[in-house]
Amino acid sequence: MSVPQHSTTTRHPDLETTVPWHRLSPKMLAVHPVQEIIRFLPVLLGVLVIGRGGHGPIWSLIGLGIAIIGGLLRWFTTTYQVTPTHIRVRRGLLRRRELSVPRDRVRSVDLTAHPLQRILGLSRVVIGTGRSDRHNEGVTLDALAAPAAARLREELLHRKVSLEQPTTDAKIMARLEPRWVRFGPFTLSGIATIGVVAGSLVNLFNETRVAPGEFGLLRSIINQLSSLPVPVAVVEITAFVVVLVAVLSALAYILAFWNFRLVRTNGTLHVTRGLLTSRSTTIEVRRLRGAEISEPLLLRAAGGARCMAITTGLRVGRGAEHGGTVLLPPAPLAEAQRVAGEVIGDAVPPVHELLRHGRKAHRRRYSRAFLVAAIVTGMFVLLWWLARWPAWPWQLSLALFPAGALLAEDRFRNLGHRLLDRRLVFRHGSLVRRRYMLSSDGVIGWVVHRSFFQRRAGLVSLTATTAAGRQHYTCAEVPAAEAIALAHDAVPGLLDPFLVRRE
Known part of the structure; x- marks a missing residue:
């Protein structure tokens, strides 16, 4: 990486030579004030347009100015250093803080850029370290010049791989097809959009002290609904909400997954997506432990499914649209099965019939x-x-x-399970049906759970624990003897110290 002229140097015991400290891109000075203004937009509307007398507007503007100054101080007080062994970030003015992460703990490097950052050629770098990601921590550099961010990602993830493996041509495993947008309304992601908009409107009305009925459009809608019989009004409102959710869900699908591409190259999987806010995620194949096919009820009724990676170091539990494990957006089930098979290197587990319980x-x-x-x-x-x-x-x-x-x-x-050539396949769920394909090599333990009623029925819930993905994958309602045999065959010897053999 090139060394900016404004960087400073320091020495650390683990280094033989002086390694420079870098600042974030100066262009971020134009980004953070705009972000703070957008965040306080409802307050500004209330203060500058419909605000009433008193000292409230003055204090609101003073608070906004303080927030903007705080955003500008991030650039002056944040520096980072990349050494052969560590990544260090210093931030803070009154309370100085230094975060140091060993480079061998780096599991992922995500690059994101919202529209203003893309215009200025910036990228936000999130360096994932596995366990810390689950507590919303980790190393975040907001923001670097896009070329510098790309070089940093290559340096952190590919230096070791490029020395051990020959460079191969990139293979495009999947890309978004426009006809897949039809699955957007079945994801119901528009409900979250409605919630955000409704919350913003309520906040705006509270700040401006304006009643919704004072607006002509809202007043006419309320009067029209009030004049109808209750069943008819309920039907109209329901139809309007359904259409609105469908439209917003399709729009959210386009915004999140436009220009989606899954590329495999030189031992890594690269996922890029996003229309306004772009996102680039890199997954090392050597950290991949399997894949998951998810079929929510409405999406399953439309013949669609999602595909996610089971890997170490990526955040999970934030939704398929925002999580870093997405390998394929809502798409035809056959396409999700194909991608899952190519990712894990075996086309059988995604389509093989499973054993009933x-x-x-x-x-x-x-x-x-x-x-x-x-x-x-x-x-x-x-x-x-x-x-x-x-x-x-x-x-x-x-x-x-x-x-x-x-x-x-x-x-x-x-319900179903199977062991296919050192790969555990579990399936369960109704409102959201999931098929997990987990490598036996990634299993580090077993949990056998039996409730009172399960003991009476001779059934158990067998959970495979792993360092990847959700960290636990359960096969529910399995006959006890069958569960023990499955665990023994998947990871021989792991359960032996806890088994009591009958004479």
Whole structure:
């Protein structure tokens, strides 16, 4: 990396030569004030447009100015250093803090850029270190010049690989096809957008002290709905919400996955995506432990699925649109199966038929569904009998029994497992059906769970623990003897100290 003229130098015991300290790109001085203004936009509208008398507007503007100055101080107080052994970041003015991470702990380097950063040629660098990512920590450099960020990623992830493996041509494993946008409405991601917009509007109305009914459009809509019978108004509102969610979900799909590409090159997987905010994620194949095919209920009804990586060092649990493990956006199921097979190097696990879990597991799915329906219905019956509640709640709750039966049957049909050539395949779920394909080499332990009712039925829940992905993958409602045999065959000897053999 080139050394900026404004960098300073320091010496550390682990270095034989002086390594320079770098600052973030000076262009970020134009980014952070704009970010703070956007964050305080509802307050500004209230203060500058519809604000009322008093000292409130003055203090609001002073607070905004302090926030902007705080953003500018980030550049003056942040420096970073990349040595052969460590990555160090210093930040803070009154409270000086230095974060040091060994380079052998680096698991991923993500590059993101929102529209303003893309215009200025900047990238935000997030260096993942595995465990710390789960606590929203890690090393973040916001922001560097895009070429410098790309060089830093190559330096941190590919130096060792390039010395050990010959360079090969990149292979495009998947790219977004425009016809896949039809799966966007079935992801329901527009619900989150509606929530954000509604929250912003409520905040705006509170700051400006303006009632929603004062706006002509909203007043006419409210009056029109008030003049309709309640059932008709409910139908209109429901239809409007459904259409709005579908449109916003499709728009969110385009924004998140436009120009999506999955490329394999020289021992790594590169994922790039995003229309306004671009994101680039690199996954080292040697850290890959498997793949996951996820099929939410609506997406499954449309014949679609997602594909995610099971790997160490990437954040999980933040949603498929925002997480760094996405290998394929919502797409046809066959495409998700193909990508999963190519990623793990075996086309069989994504499509192979799995072993069913038997009649006892089938019976337990039904008993649990009917138990929930009986408890809810019983509570409404007691309230109707003792507290003189209306009868329609318990009458309506009777629908839980057939709905529970359908759910139980679907949950049982989706249960399955298999061991295919050192690869564990688990499947479960109904509202979200998931198929995990986990390498046996990545399993570091087993957890055998048995509830009171499972013991009576002779069933267990077998969980494989690993350092990758969700860190635990469960095969539910398995016959006890079958679960023990599966664990022994997958990782021979791991369970032996805990087994009691019968004479």
